[in-house]
Amino acid sequence: MADTRQPAAAEEGLRPGGGRRGPFGTWWPEKADDRIPALGNPADSPRQKRARIAMIAVWMVFLAGPVGDLWTGDHSGPALAGALTGFAAFLVAYVTLVYRHTRSPLPGRVVYPLVASLYALALTLSLAASERWLVLFVYVAVATGAVLPVRHAVVAVAACVLALAAVGTDFGARAGWGGWTSVVIPCVLGGFALMSARKTVITMWELREARAVVAELAANEERLRLARDLHDLLGHSLSLITLKSELAGRMLPARPEEAATQVADIERVSRQALVDVREAVGGYRRPTLAVELAGARTALDTVGIDAELPHRPPAVRLAPEQEGALAWALREAVTNVVRHSGATRCTVTLQARGRGSAGDGLLRLTVADDGKGPSGAREGNGLSGLRERLALADGSLSTSAGVNGGFTLSATVPSVP
Structure with missing residues (x-):
């Protein structure tokens, strides 16, 4: 029974053990508090991956205390070897949690033992070495804030603060405020900052899922609209063609003149039906500037190209043919930038020129990149077809090398x- 149900569950986005498929292929359990999604995703661009590495590397500044203690501390050979081993194990566990997990989520049975090992290593090294190792609890707090559900992360951060106070005061043997107090604030702030960032990422993912569902529903509604339009356009015409074809068949060969009249009517009806279908499908397939701007932004960000483009087209009235031609031009230009230019930056502008006495209102689209420039004096088929499409919409196309390449x-x- 289990073998027959699992494929169906996978098709519906459900996991045999319960839960659902989250964004970017990750699995989320049914209960929201038990979700341990990643902060990043495998589809990140190289720029986003570098940003995530930089965010993790910032926290390495707090390792100056433990490294200094290893370098200048008065430790025996076995003690130094043990501290180095524990320090290396701590770093491996921390990087596994904060980088590996934020790229591709680990299961809870791996995450919680790693967090516990981080806490145990930080406590052991702080007790065995010196107070300079208390800073490791900052990393424990950051890791828990990044990978655990909020209710579990709050408990973990509180446990880090208690451990700082216990070790810093020698379990109550020393009164007053010591060096451990300077670590409490980074510990608390780091933990809660990562909790907030994780909550923000989860909210963004849920928003993306909702937008994907809305887009799918809109596409389904458009398919239904097209199906209704085609049914309304072709139902009567095809019925009439069928009826007249049968009538013409019965008239032959006794009444060829009347049969010819029926055939002429069939030709007229079929031509009109063809015109109606072309108009319906043309309106269905025509792109818009708003949609193409959003698609261009996504395409450029995906390949790591810095994009500078407007969020929406200017408030200029365009006929459907003109807007469709300009939208095709934007799509073709961005496709060329992504595939062939080798650029690191792309700028898209839409400039409207008001109508003068001659009534010459225009909307100009400009796409410029800093890539390798034109490949030759002869333009490709894509640009030639685009030039013809714009000419049919009373538009024009021009291309040139950039001023700075x-x-x-x-x-x-x-x-x-």
């Missing part, structure tokens, strides 16, 4: 009075 594409279409 790269490639620039400009497309212009007239606006509606």
